[in-house]
Amino acid sequence: MPKLDLDTIPQTNATGYPAEYADVVQGRWYRRLAPASGIADFGASHVTLKPGAWSAQRHWHEGEDELVVMIAGEAVLVDDSGETAMRPGDVAAFPKNDGNGHVLQNRSSTDCVYVAIGRQSATDCHYPDIDLHLFDGEGFRRKDRSGF
């Protein structure tokens, strides 16, 4: 059946972030839709941000486009241009390698729900606000390439 029974798809708040940067995503609960539904051309996550949670640390990918479709609740999109309210029906696109770090923050008192689409690629990810960098093939390091 093409319509996904979201409640049956495993939900996790796992993160690969080093402990000192993981606090903001503890309330980010996501379901990986692609493996659950049999699609492989791109990835898709159904994400619930609990009050206070962030989608990620503010970041931009060298080699991965991202698209977000807002479904419920409200988030604040923070990027180099400032802060923008995102509400149900709103869509945001994050082109690869644009150098504009982005994050969704749920500053409200209710859950925020969205679907995020991306296509994983083995490229670096930049975190402008913190001492973190994702080095392709190595994983998360400090910007001077030292470990955590």
Place this chain on the structure above:
Amino acid sequence: MPKLDLDTIPQTNATGYPAEYADVVQGRWYRRLAPASGIADFGASHVTLKPGAWSAQRHWHEGEDELVVMIAGEAVLVDDSGETAMRPGDVAAFPKNDGNGHVLQNRSSTDCVYVAIGRQSATDCHYPDIDLHLFDGEGFRRKDRSGF
């Protein structure tokens, strides 16, 4: 700015269907989000189905996964398993080459809005209900390969 100003993105109801099969998509108004936003890893369309309109003729792709995120209104998803209501927040996935033709039909009296994600590939598309087939490299033909 990552948040898309949807009203500024051109909207069209264009279709490549032969005239005899084009009536059901005359009320399908869509915006191509990828070129407008600078992403290229996958395609995304913001679609409004006017009352009575369909997303497409019922079809399945040999080589293209599709994902739909419902934003507003209601549609009936028709596939080999029957009819399923799709409402805001619902997600449906259509894995390539599964042989299960699908279509969204707006049978309501108000607009239905969704975002559809896919990654174009040069492969055939099958239409189980009508005498139509998309032949890779040739375009739309009747199933016996004759033209319209």
